[in-house]
Amino acid sequence: MGSTGKRLFRYAMLYKKPIFAALGFMLIAVCVELLGPLIAQRMIDNNIMGIEKKWHVEASESRYGVEYEGVRYKREDHFSGDETKGEVARVLQMEGKNYFLRGDLAFDGKRSVTDGTLTVTAEDGTAAVYPVTPLTSEELYRFYKPELPGLLTLAAAYLGLLAVAAVFTYFQRLLLQKSANRIVQRMREDVFAHTQRLPVQYFDNLPAGKVVSRITNDTEAVRELFVAVLTNFFAGAVYMVAIFGALFMLEPWLAALALPIVPILAVWIVVYRKFAGRYNEVIRNKLSDINAMINESILGMPIIQAFRRSKRTMEEFEEHNKEFYKYQNKLLNLNSLTSHNLVNVVRNALFIVVIWLFWGDWLGSIVTVGVLYAFIDYMNRMFQPIVGIVNQLANLETARVSAERVFRLLDEPGTDVATGALPRYKGEVRFEDVTFAYKNDDYVLKNISFEARQGETVALVGHTGSGKSSILNLLFRFYDIEKGSIKVDGTDVRDIPKQLLRQHMGIVLQDPYLFTGTIASNVSLDNPAITRDKVVQALKDVGAYDMFMNLPGGIDEPVLEKGSTLSAGQRQLISFARALAYDPAILILDEATASIDTETEAIIQQALDVLKQGRTTFVIAHRLSTIRQADQILVLDRGEIVERGNHETLMQHGGKYYAMYQLQQGGAPVLSA
Structure with a gap:
């Protein structure tokens, strides 16, 4: 984005405290949330799948002990360093059933049970047989019961982390939304203020609708940059760094398998921006053209209807609208091609590779079920922000193009508004x-x-x-x-x-412009230096006061846009009084x-004889x-x-x-x- 990005960054720095606070809250929320898979992995490997670990006969009763057929057993990881471990036993899970084995397995491999006999076959064909006893549901529950308190504690911790992450996410979004609104508010004020500094000739070549489009539509597109794009890109970056860090701690081989996602995403963004930037430039320009034509059509509606130009005007509008529709569809096709569906294809392909390696015993010897679950969970969590990044690419390009258009207007040379006063x-x-x-x-x-x-x-x-x-x-x-x-x-x-x-200086034009408000506010233009008495006096000087006092609201009669409810003579008299209220040295x-009836012209001529003095x-x-x-x-x-x-x-x-x-x-x- 070049200089455009730098200028957007400068706007963001005006409200850096809430933005940095929001990003800090997001960082905390992401880190807290990413502890979830590690807790889940521990629950699976220790509390659920841990039942297959070695059990030993315990010397004295303890809270982790389990009684089976009159003998108390305890899992080996619950023994303290000075405790004596008795004979070994195993609880094995096969084909949806559970069996008790007195003694230990010489090696592990493919398991099968026939008539109370367990056969374990290694990869080299070596086989070993063991007598096993099926466990009933009640007996199996006894072996799980010591793990329930730890399981419930971890589950509560998991839910607690989700609640903490939700709180931080709420404040992050609230602060970022407020900051984005303030940035766009400031930007709109800057753009509008700059239009007041631009020379008149600038507007000779730029339709009013296009200026309106830059102040409203383009700045609104920039707002999405700070609300949606910044959130998704920052969250995505944090997620990816944190998740890859967790994966390398969990299992380096799995992390290595996931690494190609990063260059794929980078190429993805570059290719998308190459095409989307072109389409968005045309779309924003066409939107400006449409706004300009709508504005022109509304202002010129009497002429359009009087000269029966409605059909031709509609045809011209349809041409602009069709071009706008054409490029919107091109962008839509691009977004559909590179949207989250493609992300899901990449993710599922990665899952297939990992599962195939796991079940093919390429990873089975080094990866437990809990680790595999944590990996899949982490991948789902990482692909979610990746989907967010991909889906926000359209908004990113729209915001970039819109920001360039806004800054192009701000770069037009203007004249700074002078402060102070000049003696008359x-x-x-x-x-x-x-x-x-x-x-x-x-x-x-x-x-x-x-x-x-x-x-x-x-x-x-x-x-x-x-x-x-x-x-x-x-x-x-x-x-x-x-x-x-x-x-x-x-x-x-x-x-x-x-x-x-x-x-x-005061000026009265042939076609006076009136603003929405009242007759009095159009005379004073809401200048606090122009008091109510001055307004009344100016209207009296031009001979219009009695005329307007006959209206239902007097000089507080509402004035619609451009004074459409007033006659040409009344509008001109208001414009004349406006110039006089400012007591100009040059009128x-x-x-x-030119457009005033003879009677009104006579009123103005009488006022002029008095007003031109000095x-x-x-x-x-x-x-x-x-x-x-x-x-x-x-x-x-x-x-x-x-x-x-x-x-x-x-x-x-x-x-x-x-x-x-x-x-x-x-x-x-x-x-x-």
Whole structure:
């Protein structure tokens, strides 16, 4: 995962204490749990199969002694060092029955009993016969009875260990889940905060749905990395190390047989990641495309339905969805091929080899039944986390690809949010030989120079694409210029942090954006510095207060997303009041009256006469009648200022402004010679 892994590790280290505590709890739980097979092996070999060990006649009665036919016998491993051992006897198990033999076997081998006679045949064909007596169930129970207290103690210890492991596992999962949630919370906050620092042009080329997908879907996939993938991989590693250690202590030959599992698993992971990484990259990109299209379709639903584009939109969505489905199936096939079924095949093949060697006497001479049981138990316990690792490979690759997409967004150059405050400037603006292009050398502004003094109203007019909005985008530093300079109160705007520069600027767009909330919250934008009184005053200044007070909720009337329940004029008035509530030194009206009815426009015009006092105002307007009172009118054509002056001066000049004005008034334009 390279640098992506390092950055994820740095995020994890922010909450290292709970994560390390969780991994510590997991380590304890695994170690405690792995004592189980050793206890089981002891129960089988000592307490259950131990009945076949040698029994001796005991000299005095003891708690391990067993009476049979008037003689007391005790198993040899229960004799103390100074006790005298009497004659030997054996309890033998054959063909589901148990027999008592006075004396010992000369050698062991294949056993058979006929008419009370035991025949033992060695591998070389040597045979020996012994007289034996069948044991009844009651007699057999006597030989087992001394082992019951130890058997029950070990069983209780086994259950106790399971309970301890369960407690530690619970706290491990709880801590890891909480840590993962906090990591993703922090990551989402970082990504969202970074989107606030990104320049406006970044969003020109990236649909909103794709940004949403990175903040939500991709970070959620990363959460699975810390919850499921980390748990399974760490637990699997601990299990494998601990189990191999236990196997080497138990029986080195069995451990050697299990060792090939490690390289097989390593190759398995490498091959899987090679293919899964490719598929996941396409899947995450397609998911972003789907989110982007859904977002665009919802926002543009009126246009889609009005122009009967629903069918074509559905076809485009189906194309994206089919591609997404195609690669999901490819990944599904890969997961099915390399899933736990393949793990089970490897495990069962190993079991067959071990059992064949055991019953073929290759291992029978060195491996007891209890050891064989412990080995199988350990293998089952080891293959369980291996299955977990294999099943989490898909999540690992998804998380890796998602993390790369998140970090790619975080690596986009942005501007740090400036702290503090900038004293309110006068609002004197000067453009000096400004030349600007959005792309390469396709200049939209060429050698723009003008000066706006404090309190002046400057109007920008011209045909669509002439560069009017570009001038204001540069003033707001949504984009930065390559040539020339822009100064506010004599200071180059590039020397002022963007947030502080905009602190004393207000803007009203042609299509105002309203947020979910209330009318009042959309004016103040929940800025604590904008009091309720300021909100009311701003609405009164634009002449909208009485209009909104007639609504059921007054200025606390709920506003849905984008203000869909309000008229275009009402939305524009809220946007206008929002700009005024912040008391800007520079006010920008970007075709603010273009979509407003005549009555509402008259209200705004009345407010403007009062508000422009002491405030520099820039107006972009297609309705030339609204800018007759402007102190300075700049006429733009193809990125250049071709005329400048006030209304009377430009009308007398008889140039482009005169022609546009006459055309809007309904008269034929009369151009001067």
